[in-house]
Amino acid sequence: MTEFLYEQDDALTASEGLTPSQTVGPFFHYALPYEAGPRVAGPERPGSLVLAGRVLDGAGAPVPDAMVEIWQADEQGGFVTEPGIYAEVGASGFRGFGRSDTDGDGRFELRTVKPGPVPTRDGESQAPHIAMSVFARGMLRRAVTRVYFDDEAGANAGDPLLRTLAPERAHTMVATRVEGGYRFDVRIQGERETVFLDVFAR
Amino acid sequence: MADLIAPETATVPLDPPYRFDDYRSTVLRSPGKALVVPPAGLTELTGPVFGTGDLRETDADLTVHGDGEAIGERIIVHGRVTDDRGKPVRNTLIEIWQANAAGRYIHSGDQHPAPLDPNFVGAGRCLTDDEGRYRFVSIKPGPYPWKNHHNAWRPAHIHLSLFGRAFTQRLVTQMYFPGDPLFFQDPIFNAIRDERARKRLISVYDHSVTSPEWATGYRFDIVVGGAEATPVADEEA
Numbered sequence: 001m002t003e004f005l006y007e008q009d010d011a012l013t014a015s016e017g018l019t020p021s022q023t024v025g026p027f028f029h030y031a032l033p034y035e036a037g038p039r040v041a042g043p044e045r046p047g048s049l050v051l052a053g054r055v056l057d058g059a060g061a062p063v064p065d066a067m068v069e070i071w072q073a074d075e076q077g078g079f080v081t082e083p084g085i086y087a088e089v090g091a092s093g094f095r096g097f098g099r100s101d102t103d104g105d106g107r108f109e110l111r112t113v114k115p116g117p118v119p120t121r122d123g124e125s126q127a128p129h130i131a132m133s134v135f136a137r138g139m140l141r142r143a144v145t146r147v148y149f150d151d152e153a154g155a156n157a158g159d160p161l162l163r164t165l166a167p168e169r170a171h172t173m174v175a176t177r178v179e180g181g182y183r184f185d186v187r188i189q190g191e192r193e194t195v196f197l198d199v200f201a202r
Numbered sequence: 203m204a205d206l207i208a209p210e211t212a213t214v215p216l217d218p219p220y221r222f223d224d225y226r227s228t229v230l231r232s233p234g235k236a237l238v239v240p241p242a243g244l245t246e247l248t249g250p251v252f253g254t255g256d257l258r259e260t261d262a263d264l265t266v267h268g269d270g271e272a273i274g275e276r277i278i279v280h281g282r283v284t285d286d287r288g289k290p291v292r293n294t295l296i297e298i299w300q301a302n303a304a305g306r307y308i309h310s311g312d313q314h315p316a317p318l319d320p321n322f323v324g325a326g327r328c329l330t331d332d333e334g335r336y337r338f339v340s341i342k343p344g345p346y347p348w349k350n351h352h353n354a355w356r357p358a359h360i361h362l363s364l365f366g367r368a369f370t371q372r373l374v375t376q377m378y379f380p381g382d383p384l385f386f387q388d389p390i391f392n393a394i395r396d397e398r399a400r401k402r403l404i405s406v407y408d409h410s411v412t413s414p415e416w417a418t419g420y421r422f423d424i425v426v427g428g429a430e431a432t433p434v435a436d437e438e439a
Binding site: 020079086 | 218219222224225227228229233237238240241243246249252253255286297298301307308311312351352361372373375386388389391394399400402403404424425428
């Protein structure tokens with residue numbers, strides 16, 4: 001085993017600029033996940049569905065210490081402006097934000113609805129999609145992707161992001177319809193690696 | 203075609219690369235394909251909004267949840283969250299978590315044979331105020347061993363999670379303490395290859411905030427990016 005010796009220049013001061021990212025580490029479970037976290041929408045809301053899947057590493061093994069977050073529009077394409085993420089969402093409520101840690105099998109599960117159409121800032125229409133962040137021990141930065149839906153084939157074909165990608169790459173961002181909702185696996189690395197996005201800011 | 207940016211150059215030298223082999227867990231947990239720049243969509247340019255509703259005042263004090271005083275050096279950690287134009291990021295949620303003074307987390311997976319402290323909760327939250335300021339009361343965390351390599355120790359640190367104004371600004375990071383003797387051997391801290399950027403993660407001892415006969419003060423300012431892409435209504439209000 002190697003020991004490391006990284007040179008540190010004590011005379012050097014911090015430069016101005018953005019604060020760098022660090023890993024969420026292995027010990028976030030008692031601080032970040034919370035009881036109501038996985039419920040973006042209430043169970044009695046029309047169209048309520050389960051978005052679930054597994055986070056897998058480069059060897060195809062489950063990542064049992066990851067955390068998945070989503071942010072999305074409501075069914076009409078509008079964004080929640082009511083404050084708060086911790087309170088219970090209510091039987092037919094919607095809050096746009098969800099957080100789920102993964103279990104021993106790398107599985108996350110969120111209850112939400114399919115979002116309505118949301119345009120780009122330039123007004124171009126996009127297929128319905130959810131923004132997703134993945135954090136984990138061993139990830140020095142979050143990985144960002146989008147969740148699209150496989151029963152929106154027409155909209156997906158015209159989507160300004162999906163249409164620029166090779167079909168087998170685009171496919172990694174499309175959730176599969178299953179009983180009660182959709183399945184979406186995140187493959188962090190490898191042949192079938194999920195498409196990850198650089199969302200400008202970080 | 204969408205613009206393609208290699209993972210290693212997408213945001214360097216700011217952020218650490220996804221893959222940094224000295225930190226062994228990154229080897230199988232790092233995207234290997236080029237990141238894709240999506241069109242600027244409103245989903246990524248918005249984010250959850252926060253209010254005082256789901257926070258209690260005591261959420262920002264990690265030392266007042268037991269029957270007695272928490273063990274260790276009581277500290278006040280404060281700072282300002284601004285965007286890359288210097289504007290305050292108001293009413294944004296900051297969540298923190300950390301080891302106790304002995305270097306032990308309240309986590310079932312932490313096997314370090316150091317004592318837990320029933321008077322220290324190890325996690326807290328607060329909102330920034332109208333000037334982007336935040337303040338926590340806590341205990342200075344201890345360093346702790348991990349199994350990354352022989353005789354590996356994490357420098358003392360506090361984990362921070364913050365949202366900013368938009369999905370693009372979401373940030374999880376770690377705050378370190380000045381003069382920590384363990385920096386030289388830590389691959390997580392040193393994965394940030396630009397040393398001047400790395401030093402932004404080291405808090406500054408702040409005597410102006412140190413409270414006489416009670417607690418020492420540390421200042422940690424945070425800058426989130428993406429001001430250009432996010433709505434400006436908040437800052438004009």
